[in-house]
Amino acid sequence: MTQRWPIRNTRRKFWQVSLLALLEALMDKNIEYSAALPVGDKRDALFAETSGYASVFGTLAAMSDPHLATGSFELAVELSPQNVNAWSRLADMYHLLESHQKAMWAYQQVLEMADEELSPQQIANANKILSQYYYAQGNSLQAAKLYNQSKQLSLIHI
Numbered sequence: 001m002t003q004r005w006p007i008r009n010t011r012r013k014f015w016q017v018s019l020l021a022l023l024e025a026l027m028d029k030n031i032e033y034s035a036a037l038p039v040g041d042k043r044d045a046l047f048a049e050t051s052g053y054a055s056v057f058g059t060l061a062a063m064s065d066p067h068l069a070t071g072s073f074e075l076a077v078e079l080s081p082q083n084v085n086a087w088s089r090l091a092d093m094y095h096l097l098e099s100h101q102k103a104m105w106a107y108q109q110v111l112e113m114a115d116e117e118l119s120p121q122q123i124a125n126a127n128k129i130l131s132q133y134y135y136a137q138g139n140s141l142q143a144a145k146l147y148n149q150s151k152q153l154s155l156i157h158i
Helices: 004-035 041-061 066-079 084-096 100-113 120-136 140-156
Strands: none
Touching: 004 041, 041 066, 041 084, 066 084, 084 100, 084 120, 100 120, 120 140
């Protein structure tokens, strides 16, 4: 039984690498194609689609390489600045990598653009993490306010 575990792990790694390669090829194709398009709705739609691919790529990459994931989420928000999920995941990666100023900035982006009905988990997470940063800086009032907002959102959208 213990001998099969490395095989399963190898298979999982193979599929993860294969999916990453496929997503990278899709992103490259879309970016290359969009470079030839004039500014407009079609180009914006292609950027939004590619941003989604970059977000999936980043989520898969985060399992083994947070730096690669961070770069992918940075690409996702560059391609589609209104992609709240990408901003949230980028903030999480900055937080994981202890890039605190960048994480705070990205979490603020989430709070500024997220719709409470569409992105309650992202807002709750941003409030929770920002409350920890404010508490560490000695701003207990702001920390408590954000923490309470986080808890309220979590209870409302269960």
